[in-house]
Amino acid sequence: MPEAPDPGIQIPGAPESAVAAKIEILKRRADFLACARARRAHASGLILQARRREEGEGADEEADRAIRVGFTCSKKVGKAVARNRAKRRLREVARVVLPRAGQPGWDYVLIGRSEVTASRPFASLIGDLEAALDRIHNGKAK
């Protein structure tokens, strides 16, 4: 039975959206600051900040449609090893969830939380991100 994939974990690489939006990594400080001023949702394993970009902010139409994501783990998370580990898990979660649950034209920032992000079971972390996205887009996140 090795060819049967675990149904609990979504295998990425085959996004369900008809036209896949490109996923880019945020690197500029200004983008992070803009995102921090926009919407925010808390979950047990992470904090999500999200912002819809202005029309024409990107270079062309394709760039406008892209989903962009950044990751933040401050010193509060721990020493270098702990921060790196938390950031990698956040990256993996974003890679699994965003292609099907993220919205084109939005910037997201995932923030690691002390202790929890590195140790929480991976499936729960996925649930956390999905719930947070749902609250940002459909609910009343502050």
Next chain:
RNA sequence: GCGGAUGGCCGGAUGGCCGCGCCUCCCCCGGGUUUUCCUGGCGGGGGUGAGGAAAGUCCGGGCUCCACGGAGGCACGGUGCCGGGUAACGCCCGGCGAGGGACGAGGCAGGGGCGACUCUGGCCCGGAACCUUAGGGAAAGCGCCACAGAGAGAAGACCGCCGGGAUCUCCCCGGCAAGGGUGAAAGGGUGGGGUAAGAGCCCACCGCGCCCCCGGUAACGGGGGUGGCACGGCAAGCCCCACCGGGAGCAAGGUCAGAUAGGGAUGACAGGGCACCAGCCCUGGACCACCUCCGGUCCGUCAUCCGGGUAGACCGCACGAGGCCGCGGGCGACCGUGGUUCCAGAUGAAUGGCCAUCUCCGGCCUGGCCUUCGGGCGGGGCCGGGACAGAACCCGGCUUACAGGCCAUCCGCGCUU
């Protein structure tokens, strides 16, 4: 085999699906372009990808820019037995000295025995493997030596011991540094002679100072002579001596791109006097750590060119005191030589997510063998765990953190041939 000490090494393994950074190759679509070529993007193949400490940023270098002028003085900081290694070091290696050491039947003391003798590790002395050591100078100087104690540094009579006196247990005068007591330390130690009692007062041995000889490159060690007990400890208190030391760091520094000048570079011209040209002379302030002497730079006006803040991109940026395997030299650190190899280059920062099997450790359950009944040995199942920790320009060290394991040498005990 067990325990201990020291030194060195390793830092879970294999596989599956999906994913990441860098290098390289191929296909396709673009841009620059006459082409070679350069460059952007989708996809695919191959290669490669954290540590012994990558950590703390404590020393030493390479590299980069700045200051770069010379001489002397005064500071400031660091190092400190000797020899060697090294690019260098406060590091490493080998010695030396000092201290610690299981133990001992040399001396003392105490105990036992009629005695020959014997017991005790309390003091001195010697001392295995091994361990520790910021270890120059204390007869240049200043300072300090708490508490306790009579007295702590050119000594000192509290208890004592001895002599004499007396109103004779109790007091007074004098001598004594051997004994007790205090202390980290009491002005050499042990034994004998000596004495009223004592004392390097005298003698032997040990220690110490000085001189000579021998060994050693040296630190130092050994021997002989001699002196007379003087010269206590602290330099991690000041200090003295010898040696070393410019500052900042890859966000160094450089190239390119870019909307607005108060910045920089280059060139030309200062003011006054000698009547004029040429030439000569005179003039203030600031800086080059401080002081002295010599020396240098800048401060005004005009023209031309460049460009800061903003961490944008690229270079620096990975072939190096490099790794591995021999051979030769050396006790060793290490050196010489031959071959072989290319081994991370991120920059909101790449090596991850999930899973399986095995392995190691811990706990519980189960049943087997041996047993000196304390336990030991090898099975099976379940659960949990696998440390410390993430390159950021690069090397050499030090320090600190660390689950578990392996190897070598030495010491002690036990068993066996």
